Amino acid sequence: MLNPTDLGSNYFYEVSLNDIKDDRLAVKLSVFGIKTEEAVFNFPRIVPGIYGAMDFGRNIVHFQAFSGNDTLPVERTGTNSWKIHMAYKINEIRYEVDDGWEVFGSGVQEGFYRSAESSFTKDKVFVINNNTLFGYFSGGEKWPVYVSFEKPADFFAATSLENRSKNPQKDDFFAKNYRDLVDNPILYTRPDTVNLHIGNTLVTVACYADSGRKLAAEIGRKIGPLMEHQRAYLGGTLPVDRYTFLFYHTSHSKPGEYTGDGLEHSASTLCLLNSQTDSSLLDRFVYGIASHEFFHVITPLTVHSEEIEDYDFLAPRMSQHLWLYEGMTEYTTMHMPIKEGLEPVEDFLLEIQRKALHMKQFDNSIPLTELSRAAMDRQDQYYNFYLKGALVCLCLDIRLRELSEGKYGTQELMRDLSRRYGPDKPFKDAELFDVITSMTFPEIRTFFRDYVEGSEPLPLEQFLSKAGVRFDAKRNTAALAPDATPQQLQLRKWWIGS
Numbered sequence: 001m002l003n004p005t006d007l008g009s010n011y012f013y014e015v016s017l018n019d020i021k022d023d024r025l026a027v028k029l030s031v032f033g034i035k036t037e038e039a040v041f042n043f044p045r046i047v048p049g050i051y052g053a054m055d056f057g058r059n060i061v062h063f064q065a066f067s068g069n070d071t072l073p074v075e076r077t078g079t080n081s082w083k084i085h086m087a088y089k090i091n092e093i094r095y096e097v098d099d100g101w102e103v104f105g106s107g108v109q110e111g112f113y114r115s116a117e118s119s120f121t122k123d124k125v126f127v128i129n130n131n132t133l134f135g136y137f138s139g140g141e142k143w144p145v146y147v148s149f150e151k152p153a154d155f156f157a158a159t160s161l162e163n164r165s166k167n168p169q170k171d172d173f174f175a176k177n178y179r180d181l182v183d184n185p186i187l188y189t190r191p192d193t194v195n196l197h198i199g200n201t202l203v204t205v206a207c208y209a210d211s212g213r214k215l216a217a218e219i220g221r222k223i224g225p226l227m228e229h230q231r232a233y234l235g236g237t238l239p240v241d242r243y244t245f246l247f248y249h250t251s252h253s254k255p256g257e258y259t260g261d262g263l264e265h266s267a268s269t270l271c272l273l274n275s276q277t278d279s280s281l282l283d284r285f286v287y288g289i290a291s292h293e294f295f296h297v298i299t300p301l302t303v304h305s306e307e308i309e310d311y312d313f314l315a316p317r318m319s320q321h322l323w324l325y326e327g328m329t330e331y332t333t334m335h336m337p338i339k340e341g342l343e344p345v346e347d348f349l350l351e352i353q354r355k356a357l358h359m360k361q362f363d364n365s366i367p368l369t370e371l372s373r374a375a376m377d378r379q380d381q382y383y384n385f386y387l388k389g390a391l392v393c394l395c396l397d398i399r400l401r402e403l404s405e406g407k408y409g410t411q412e413l414m415r416d417l418s419r420r421y422g423p424d425k426p427f428k429d430a431e432l433f434d435v436i437t438s439m440t441f442p443e444i445r446t447f448f449r450d451y452v453e454g455s456e457p458l459p460l461e462q463f464l465s466k467a468g469v470r471f472d473a474k475r476n477t478a479a480l481a482p483d484a485t486p487q488q489l490q491l492r493k494w495w496i497g498s
């Protein structure tokens with residue numbers, strides 16, 4: 001591995017959206033000050049938020065390194081990596097990039113995350129995931145990145161990246177390092193945007209629809225109130241100053257059929273949808289995506305382990321805490337509407353039944369910590385984090401409320417974890433259960449040992465009964481217990497407010 005101080009210290013990238021040839025964009029990187037004989041330039045094999053290898057280097061062609069007008073010897077050492085010899089002479093790298101998909105439609109290939117890929121449609125729309133267009137040197141993951149896009153003057157770049165250009169035909173973005181660049185996708189198209197002020201957070205909704213319909217205002221009206229409730233649920237403040245929803249829609253005319261894909265980032269979410277152009281359907285989809293993805297600002301975006309903080313784009317080490325990143329986010333998504341009084345208890349109970357039923361299709365004997373570490377190889381079991389993962393967090397919430405006599409639940413736990421850790425302050429993967437135990441009750445260590453690290457069947461019936469909910473595992477029914485004791489009613493009130 002190269003010592004980063006032996007290499008240059010900034011990336012200066014240039015791309016023109018006006019010059020697209022054979023569906024490819026040409027990228028130019030200026031580099032200075034590399035002092036080593038060899039340097040290795042890479043594209044990610046995988047990016048945060050997805051759990052399957054994508055090999056983004058596969059879309060790169062005509063890779064060349066230059067010293068003035070001379071080309072330098074380059075060896076492609078794998079799908080994603082190029083070794084450059086006489087690297088101390090480099091001042092420029094050039095290559096071309098193909099997009100990952102053309103038009104978003106049905107026909108999903110398993111394990112192919114389109115929301116992590118780019119798509120170019122000349123004069124119409126560019127979905128840019130920076131991990132597909134730009135690479136990094138081994139050892140140079142922390143260098144600042146400058147990216148300059150030439151563009152049609154009537155195109156607008158929706159992104160949470162900082163734009164330093166005042167020129168309508170050019171954007172100059174800055175990212176503090178490569179990970180930050182990858183964390184901020186860009187949607188380039190003719191503007192259809194609205195801005196919402198949610199507390200101290202500026203939220204931008206930016207849309208592209210192949211039908212030509214303007215969607216941003218309608219989507220803003222739908223998710224504005226949702227985000228206000230999310231803010232209230234999180235204790236009144238959101239952990240980001242700026243947030244961007246990037247929304248890409250292609251239409252078809254088959255009733256009831258739709259295909260969607262979404263990927264969350266620290267300050268944005270990219271949503272892709274192929275459906276009928278029907279308002280209620282769009283509303284439902286966007287609402288569903290926004291309600292889950294936005295809660296990721298808490299975890300893993302604020303609360304995460306070192307495995308995520310020092311992300312290795314070629315061979316990531318997997319954290320054991322997907323039960324938290326996806327399970328808690330999904331639990332929060334189902335708990336917020338009942339806790340904030342937005343939905344009747346029956347809807348909440350239906351969601352519990354639905355998750356408990358679907359969970360049966362998965363192998364629940366694999367401990368969640370083990371499944372998390374093996375997430376890339378166990379794609380077949382991954383969805384269980386949204387089912388068992390969420391229900392484990394539900395039981396944890398009830399247990400915490402019980403032990404604290406109502407004062408403390410997962411809401412307070414996530415608030416306290418956000419204060420203790422942060423976007424630049426990860427936790428140690430092996431220590432999290434002990435830390436949470438020290439913040440709460442000794443009994444919580446047993447809870448984690450049994451149901452998260454262990455393979456004890458989750459006694460949903462028993463936990464729900466503490467809160468006066470009768471769950472019949474055989475028939476998979478959940479209902480309020482008519483004979484609930486005052487203690488059970490009290491715990492239920494603490495837990496869901498009704």
Ligand SMILES: [Zn+2]
Binds near residue numbers: 326
């Ligand atoms: Zn998620």
